[in-house]
Amino acid sequence: MTAPAGEQPQKTPEDWRRVHPLSPLLRMWAALVGVAVLLLAQNADTLGNLRDWIGEAGVPTGLLVLVAVGVVAGVLLLGWLLSLPWWWATGFRVTDEEIAVRRGVLSRQLRTARFDRVQAVDLVEPLPARPFRLAGVKVETAGGRGSEVTVEYLTRSDAEELRVRLLDLVGAESAESADPAAPAEPAGEARPDRRIFIPEIPVTRSLVAAALSGSTAWAVVSLVLSLSTPAGLALLLPALAGLLPWFWSVLNRSWRYTATLSGPTDDRLLGITFGFSERRRQSVPLHRIHAVRISQPVLWRILGWWRVDVGVAGYGEQKATGSTTAVLPVGDLAQALRVLAVLGPLSWEETTRYADPVRPTTPTYGSPRAARWVSPLDRQCQGVTLVGERRHAVICRHGRVGRRLEVIAPGHIQELSWYRGPVGRLLGLADVRLDLVPGPVRMRARQLTVADASALLDELRARTLPPPDRANAGQ
Template sequence: MVVPEIPVTRSIVAAALTGPTAATMLAVLVSVATPAGLALLLPAVAGLGPWIWGLLNRSWRFTATSDNHLLGITFGFSERRRQTVPLDRIHAAQISQPLLWRMLDWWKVDVDIAGYGEPGKGGATTAVLPVGPLDQALALAAHLGPVDRGEVDALMRPDGVPDGAGSTGGVRVYRSPASARWVSPLDRTRQGVILVGGDGDASTDRALVCHRGRWRRSVSVIDPVHVQELSHRRGPLRRMLGLSTVRFDLVPGPVRMVGRDLPAEEAVELLTRLRQRALPTGRSR
């Protein structure tokens, strides 16, 4: 059992502490306080109600088991659903925390699954931990991803790139420099990219980790072999500041990965190294 059954009370509280739920409650308060309140309430309920219900339904008595390279997921309130995912089809994992969950230190883990497309397609879920404590989220990321638990604890804490992490041994670290404060004043110290696994040949790199976000913290991990495309972006302002952004395109899903506002020369180095990564048979660089 990689995720024991999530308590019902946790699912209810987690659904209540989300932005859409807060917006719906605000609409209810406004509807009571103003003459035109009903006109504001109906669109809010019609638009956000199904989303909130879906969020609650996908975490209701959620469990996950792992056996024979398969991840088995069970969840649902109105209808119990069972979903089986081959572990080798899980390309990327992301640990994130909505702002209002911070007071309870709850986190969620989403994954990109090859062939699934966007979240919610066909009633399937891409959340392998809808809500849980950080230790549980980190343990699940280690189970599903290309890094072991020790590396997860050292490099994937969601509060930003570890201060002690440097480009030594099998780890290469790319951080936003001080000049990035002009374009990323809040996120600069939280965002960065870590490559794990190779000193020399880029084909030995086995994990790409991206940190980002101060208000909505997240950390994502993927085996570089699963990165679909790479792009290098540098607008006029960032060019003046000596900054560049490297974007990593993945299979369709909830995980987003980007190396934002890196020193221009380090962004080129990262891009060049990843272009030399090992690729699945049948794909060219």
Template sequence: MSTPPSGEWTRVHPVSPLVRGWIALAAFAFILGRNWVEDFAGSDDGGAPARPPDGTTLLIAAAVLAGILLILAFLFFLSWWFTRYQVTGDHVRVHSGVIFRQQRQARLDRVQAIDIVQPLLARIFGLAELRFEVADAGESAVHLAYLKVDDARTLRALILGRASGALTSTADSATGDAGTAAAETADPGAETGPAPGVAEAPEQPILALTPGRVIAATLLSGTMMFLIAGVAAVIILTVVTGAPLSLTILLPLLFGAGGGMWTEFSTSFNFRASVSRDGIRIRYGLLDTRTQTVPPGRIQAVSVTQPPLWRLTGWYRISVNVAGYGIGSNNAGQARTKLLPAGTLSEVFDILALVLPEPGTDRPIDVFTAGITGRDNAAGFATTPRRARWIAPLAWRRNGFLLTDTALLIRSGALWRVLSVVPHERTQSMALEQGPLRRRFATSDLVLHSTPGPVRPRVRKMDDDAARRLFREQAARAREARRRDRTGSWNSPAPTTSTDPFSKEIPHEQR
């Protein structure tokens, strides 16, 4: 296994256009095959079966089919020929397109995460797509589709090594931009000698979810609650009105809920988490598999949530905001923001130890347990004042915040528990919000603006003076934390359980 020399333009795998364009081929085959079947099985105006095509007709049809296949093969060849990529000491570049040319570039020091994606057809050919996520509001800046799986892993290790400062290239440092310019003018089809391979950083497994837990978590998820509520509403509506509209309403409801539950199951199946020098590495997927690597310091915010039915099992979900992942309107976007689909409290602490290796408190178990499951002023959380209980009758004792030396913890939700954690250096901006009801009860909301994602940090219904004081102090903390932040180029060994701040024994009743 080898990596391309620094600055050398390299093409993707020759089968890549077929893997990308198989849907077009399948649609073409379906339309053509359907027409042939209809022509052969149809009937004349008199009702007699259609006569089988003669030899001349078959020959013409075969020639047309061969011509179409040759045109498609030529288009696939052009697509492959004009798709090439370059890795330097500072950038990853991808050039693609035949008529409409596209040039994408990602700076290595701005890479937020690197994913290896294997759709079902790519897995058959032993190929994978490499995606480099940068801070661009949710769209992947660079796609390399497709490479051999081993080559994709090697290239990922090379890019992460250079981004972290663990690997340096003498060719990159010696040539710099001049080497890049020379590579631009070089023949992209020229053969180059092999370069030494770059091995992936060793990883330490953290946890793996069993299929049984994934199935149970899916059946007890919020989607199931929505389905139960919808079916109950349809039954009540049918009984009250007597109108036979239940099936019309029920079918879309079943399809929508079924699709959501299938997405939840398929993107959580075979979930495994580990940690390496390059960051947190997670794998998951039933049909389409994905391997994500999130470097240290790239997580902007994290949340721990618990749907109501999960209280029966004591499970929690961990979601994150990563610049480049975005909110995620599709299945992949929703899945890649989850660091833990369904885990116990001890497993939550294992993941939090990776995300926040310095919790900033000498009693992290007590503090984070109070944030996840507690209420009132447990562990020092400042809560909604009692006078405002009328505008938050269920959650006023649950709402609250707590500051540590490294992060701001925000908890909310009486039925749907949520704990949001924002490291001080990841605070982008803040805003104080106060509507008419909040003004009436002298309370305010403090909103922390993060990168797009599922985590939306908001300190709810806090005392006016406390909210304004937190606004001023948090701005100063964020400014100082960003000044001291050194996670842009990381090169630290993987954390071990001996230094895990959350490794203290957890009481049995909290597990």
């Protein structure tokens, strides 16, 4: 049926599609393992008596293994049969405006994500799903924690196909909202071949970087105290309990890390692949990256390694969702500067001239001699540099032992705060805080003179803000 003249044809959604039949079991694997461990712990005495009886009866080991395998297979089969109603009720559907996921038998749940609110589309391969060559697709939206929509699980090829389709729909939605009159790109030209942006990080480098991170020093101190004090074990166990999860997180987010760039020049997409226990493919549009930070932990100075993090509009720090805001978990200085030149507002010449954290230039506003009383080590290493006649980039640097440098385009600064505490009033100092989108990058012009802090505040207040539609696209 043809739509009347002047009316838009009605958009019809596709039918609901089901996920893989193993999805309910894989989604509940942690709970199943927990129940199994609990049952084994509660029946430890019975199992011990059974082991003694089997030893006395002389049952062949091969038969025991065969029976154990059969019992495990039977339990898994029973669990799969019981999960079929949940699989039958789970499905997803993609329309031109949104993706919807439904699940639940007794309690039904429907979650949707509109493409004009999508921040990222990730391919996730958890460890239990990888032997079955299954993967999930996670759609992150601008709604805070818990607002993501996840399709779990599909075959790896189907998941990759769904991810590419969603990225195309999200890109089309962004193009329409940015410029409704702009012509659509021909099919096949919207996403050119990807090129390697960051080669795969060696596994040994990931391991050494995790071992040389800041918490290693605390672990060494705890170990020394545990060996030299009577209450050593009481100190060691809490230290290890806090250190091991952190170490695992750092290692998991840098394991076999690689990054690619794709898309047209004015709308490029950064593709990130990483993960040990959970392999993940993450996509970040470059126009959503607001701020870039280069940092070097103290122990990394031994090997000359650096880390690059970004602040992404509407993305936050992503600690709870498993995504990462580290676009270079560990690399040399040349890699870090190259990443900064591509993702930040500076050209390559400006990056090497103004944003080299090892050879800093004279800042536009620096800390005076009076700041030595509060920053005896960092005073000469901290300052703010405004780049260009039109001030198209702001650079904040600080730290002599652990170095940090942050870069942002003034138009991406959300708010400005002028601060002067009691010590600052005594020494004639003031700070200017640059409020950014939530994320790992935080910028502050530290310990300036009152006159310099006021002058910096006036210059940044005169910044040119992005158009409302472009600014709101990332919120």
